[in-house]
Amino acid sequence: MDSRPPLVWLIFVLATIMSSGNNLELVAGKPHNAASTFPHDHPSPLRLAADTQGFISIDCGIAPGSSYTDDRTQIHYTSDAEFTDNGINYNVSRSENPSKQLMNVRSFPEGARNCYTLEPEKGKGNKYLIRAFFMYGNYDSKNQLPVFKLYLGVDKWDTIKFKNPNKTVRKEIIHVPKTDYIDVCLVNNGSGTPFISALELRPLDNSSYNKTELGSLLLSNRWDFGSDQEKFQVRYKDDALDRIWNSYKNPFWESITAGFESYSYSDNPFKLPGIVMSTAATPKNESEPLSFFLDMDNPSQRFYLFMHFSEVLQLQGNQSRVFTIWLNGTLWNDPVVPKRCSSTRIFRTNSVRGSRLLFSLVKTDESALPPIINALEVYVIKEFSQSTTDQDDVEAMKKIKSVYMVRRNWQGDPCLPMDYQWDGLKCSDNGSPTLISLNLSYSNLTGKIHPSFSNLKSLQTLDLSHNNLTGSVPEFLAELPSLTFLNLAGNNLKGSVPQVLMEKYQNGTLCLSLGENPNLCVSVSCKGKQNKNFIVPALASIISVLVLFLLIAVGIIWNFRRKEDRAMEMVTREGSLKSGNSEFTYSELVTITRNFSSTIGQGGFGNVHLGTLVDGTQVAVKLRSQSSMQGPREFQAEAKLLKRVHHKNLVCLAGYCNDGTNTALIYEYMSNGNLRQRLSARDTDVLYWKERLQIAVDVAQGLEYLHNGCKPPIIHRDVKTSNILLNKKLQAKIADFGLSRDLAIESGPHVSTIPAGTPGYLDPEYYSSGNLNKRSDVYSFGIVLLELITGLPAIITPGNIHIVQWISHMLKRGDIQNIVDPRLQGDFNNNSAWKALETALACVPSTAIQRPDMSHVLADLKDCLEMVGPMRTQRIDSYKMGSSNSLKSCAVDLEGEMAPHVR
Template identity: 50%
Template sequence: MGLEYRGRAASVIQFLLAAVLGIWACTESFCVLASDKNLVNHNGGRRKLHDIGSSISIDCGIPEDFSYTDNKTHIIYTSDSKFIDTGINKNISPEFNSEDLQQVLENVRSFPHGKRNCYTLKPPQGKGTIYLIRGYFMYGNYDESGGLPEFDLYVGVNLWDSVKFDNASHVVIKEIIHLPLLDTIHVCLLDTGFGTPFISALELRHFHDSSYRIPSGSLVLYKRFDVGSTTNQIVRYKEDAFDRMWFPYNIPSSVSINTSFPVGSLNENEYKLPSSVMKTAMRPSDANGSLDFEFDTGDPILEFYIYMHFAELESLQRNQHREFSIELNGNTWANSIVPDYLHSITAITNQSVRGTKLRFSIYKTSNSTLPPILNAMEIYLVRDFLQAPTDQEDVNAMMEIKESYRVGKSWQGDPCEPNYWDGLNCSDNGYDSPRIVSLNLASSGLTGKISLSFSKIRTLQYLDLSNNSLTEQVPEFLSRLSKLKTLNLSNNKLSGSIPSSLKERFINGSLLLSVDGNVDCLIDPCKKQKKKRNIVVPVVATLVPSLIIFAALIIFWLCKRKQAPVKVLESINGGLLKSNNQQFTYSDIVSITKNFQSLIGKGGFGMVYHGYLNDGTQVAVKMLSTLSSQSSMQFQNEAQLLMRVHHRNLASIIGYCNEGENMGIIFEYMAYGNLEDYLSDETKEVLNWKERLQIAVDAAQGLEYLHHGCKPPIIHRDVKTANILLNANLDAQIADFGFSRFFPLESVSHSSTTVVGTFGYLDPEYYSCHRLTEKSDVYSFGVVLLQLITGHPAIMKSHNSTHIVEWVRPILSRGDIRDIVDPRLQGNFNTNSVWKAVEIAMACVPFKGTERPTMNLVVMDLKQCLEMENDCKQTWEMESQTLLPADSGSYYMDLETEMGPQPR
């Protein structure tokens, strides 16, 4: 991994390549953003924001055309009325106001209507240059509901982060350094169903193009520290020309040093580091010691870029020398750094680093007489924005339509991502630009002639302009829409004849055309061609009513698809719980479980008890343990799903109890419990390789049925070893469907939804961009398969909390297949079978879902693994009968000499 130092030319120092840290190809890294609960005491400075250009400062929720200068930051804030046309202005509750509270936090703009609401920012520099975008959020009980909302924040069509609060006075700040691909930047708030989105303030600052550039993606602020601060104050504009916010930070077992002289100059370092930040630093208390500190990221798949800033603050004597190196997680990150006196240098990596913890150690080199120092540092999370915006021609056409007809719909941001505009349906092209395929503007108050802009949406298949006041003739340019299948122009004020090309498509059945309710003789110039009218009109009179009905059904279907591309499985409310399964009373449950005597499991929303039916059949009884709405919904979701789907590799429901607050599900008893416990329990007999493969095949078949055997398809969303149960014969069943979702339409390939699941198994694509597909289950299954192969948990705490995928990857690249396999198997497996299983597992875990196989393919490949193991075992048995004495009851084979495939 290359390391780069940036400063003035005279202070460029030599460096060595740092040790390579593993990289996860993380497409949209996870937005863990700085929060601040005390936005006061900002230091003064020397530059105006307009000196760096493109500064936008918006106080969200103040009256239209109102502006003011903040008395603490001296930044001029304007109303957001010119940047958004939805939402309502609200003030926070008086009890949360104080003299220290920054003015931008006293009011908010709230968005109780619409799934998505977007701010439109148009900085003069346009696309291709770097901007800092920062949002502020403080709830302050502005709506007097006392609830803490949760919602998502998007930049354009990609997820920036989720906004959550600890309490009503918690100030959340979200900051991202972003390189836009378009001249217009949309900052959108997405309602996820957990409260009304709102925003307090929004800022945009323009950076120098050479700073903070990475190979791809955007940088989300994780930490930015003023190390050794003597004031304990936040430093920002005016001292910082870019208006970054520097938070005080002190390193344990260290002492502060500072200087009264200014450090550097705003013109010599592209990062334009504020002098007040660089004038302080920390060094170890022990002159021979090191600066040691760490941050717990909590997730091994997060990627980071690190920027460390140094300046020598002491005038060194000739016999003094300060030189130091840096280690990150035990690996060399930077070598032989020599800070320059009163001038800033910046050390950065050319590639990202990652880890559940970031452990730093800055230590002096052997030829240094002085201890190491650190003046400031920044840590950013990588957010790779892969989702392309809607095709630009389609966007331009939609904006023209919006302007031409002054459409009153809430059309903001991108038309297709992350949610369709009202009245739209779009094709899903993976991460490529979606295209608009359906446009419904019925009853939208359209007047005047039909706009040429409609013909620019070349992928349109359905166009409904009915029940408006459109005039003049049906234009010929609609014929350019070669993919158009349905055109509804009924109940307008159109006149004249239908263009011949449209009429021909209508007659041959390739176009469903509805024109009733317009001026008479719209289909033909009847007065000029009466004979032709006598032929065509009866046909039209016969066909049109049927076509209108059919078109109406299609439009209704499209609307339903737009309204709910994905929904939670239906809840059970009283009498809605109907099935062929047996219904039990609560007293029956008490009797079955002997008053809940034997607890055998515990889930997130239910306790599981062992019990016996009257005929002696052993059962497991899951009871709803809380009455929270979320737990109840998940519990009911599971019951409803299990009553609809039946497969030998899915948990088998025997009956249910739905008696007031007492809700329970009775399952088939699984004697060996769950796979997680079995693999980790050293008292249990070790599963052999064939048994592990059979368990993998069983679980894969269960998922395959959910994805491809159910209509609509079902996504489990919480596949893990703890949710795979084993009966007395070690047959596996997938269980725990509380978070499951289904897709009602095959044309919908993914959904933007709130992330749920279990750490370690969670699809990073789903986690980072909320892009849920059946491939999310495939990723989780890949982790399960690796656990079966290795015997290790998903997060290996014994290996510095390394994710199992990242533990396997380097070993696999070396071809050391036996170092991957669970040592408890003692080499008793077919190497080819193991190789194939590992390859299947690794094929399941790329970041992009599009690069993963379907469960159909996974099942087929795993069955081949099982066949290979069975064939090998049969061969061994035959050879053992031939080679061993007749009285021998066992055989031995030296597997270390077995020839396996070469590393792939």
């Protein structure tokens, strides 16, 4: 029969049943025989109401704006919608009925890092208990237990792993932040989608849980000894601080209880719950010590222990309880004399460590009663760097995010960790980094340029181009001391440019771009009333000049169009695939493609359809869509180029159609699709390592021919895996020459043009300067080679991480096995892989002059290929079947001798 009063027993039974998810094991000492007494000489006092002021209680995954009061704890929970930006809500279906907070989750399938931002009332420099709950419950119906990382601010807190779908994992830490906000972040490490069930913050007294060593206190476990119910937990309201106490009962020990609860325990900073301190454990054999082991998973970890003692019996005049505490046979603490209705806390100022910690509570010679213990807390010292981005920069970026409602994955610290920097940012590499570059081009920004930009004192580059910014150009931009590049082009700014900005531009200290702002004036004449008389007469002159310019431009365009038409006529005469004729009518295309019934691809030009010629040759028909951004100019450029150049690694043009309304290009059919499709995780037909190297050599040969075998040299401008096609023998050919440009001899080593290409593959120097040269293609090819090596796309999702950034992070581990596509299962030559990776990285420096010529790249790749012997596994008839006919006009190989590459 339980001795607790009915009210105590009722609340005890209703306590929540949750697993702590901790690895620390408590093992009692050998059994002893003894008896205990259970006095019941005090009635239970009324419970005192606990105070939830300062509590942050978030139920993750419930509807935005909703809230409720938990029936069990009487804690008020709110939706997490105001604490994080991303994620998807899911319900968890279980046959059991756990805590309400575990019945839904917020899942984060997008982004490498997703964060909750907590802003406690007391702010920085105060002590908080932070707790997160995770219960998978097969919420996504995949039956795949994820593994992901939990971060506190910029540092890893722990790794979240699950033993089974219905196992609750709880992570808890006592932490003192150095900022007024606390970021709790979930990081996707590629082993499953992160999610969270609940997140809680509880303020603590700053004088509690003190330590002498640096670091936060990561909870290993917190035990309530002597409780009659092994599986029940104690938390709020019994514990005013809402700590969760796991009851521990062992048959080798006796449980003794006071039979009542005293609230005098709440007088000290620890505010220990009476229901915990009113019970204790004691050895059954009074002459033996009370012993237990703590088995540690990691012997190198440092632990802090807080032991709590309180006398639960009413001792008689001749009774005493005195004992010492020993650790692994060495005296750990002086004699302890527990006091009735008052707690005694024992902890050492220095941490302990070891694979097994044996604690023995031994009664002294003068003691009449055996030792007892009421509660035990064990924590691991967790050191955090506590370095963050400069706080002025952080506040400025948060304000910018709020004002413009930026829809990027801007969560957590902007610069740290370096692997998870905010999109569009570059930061200095020091202990407390600052922002040095901010690119918000094409970000749908509206309104005026906000004053928060003026707080980014270390900013060197600011790109706000191609948004819908209005108002004037603010003078505070000129006050940014480090700013050397400012791009405000493509907005709706008006008025005049501040004189100090113009002066910086004129003296060469600031690169300034202001184009495509129709109402913005860069002239001094825009200022002041004295200039009004200037505007009217000047307007007539300006109009005259514009009319003259327009007439000249029309003449140039007309002359250009005539030349283009003549060129297309030459294309018609020179083609020879279908009975000597490469010009097709639209009706012929309808017949060839069976009314465009088989779509095999899609691009910026339009859909690509499978067709069959009269002689049975299969072709790919790229039909221009009316909505395509690529017009007649790109069509003519590609047709002219492919009729002028021939190489086994360039896709062959079979013909074209241009009847004024319908435009199409007809190519040889490449039955194995494009390289991006073959590298995709969805393609189960994995490319072997030697096949990947051969594809890289094929592409390098094609580019080397364009750069060095053509006069003038040709720059492709859009080299990417989706523009590399594979035939049935996996021979690679470069396609899509709509953006290609001649590098005319008279133009020098480069040609200036508006940057074009695909994000992720676009040469950074070309993008910033507009100066196009052969090494722009080398950069793009380097990205393609990295994709071949890793199997990853140029922009890795979630997180929009560039593949070069990912490689840089992985290289720190120094293990090629972590870099090469895991689908190869280690079936590759290590030396070949390292050399291929070295070759790829040589192609992608941000400065073009640091990149090699394609002839050197090709030579290195051939060396890589020579290192590889026969494949361990031969591919047997696994290609997609295409036509047995080949295109006869494509068999010209202009590969030349290559000079050795000196590293």
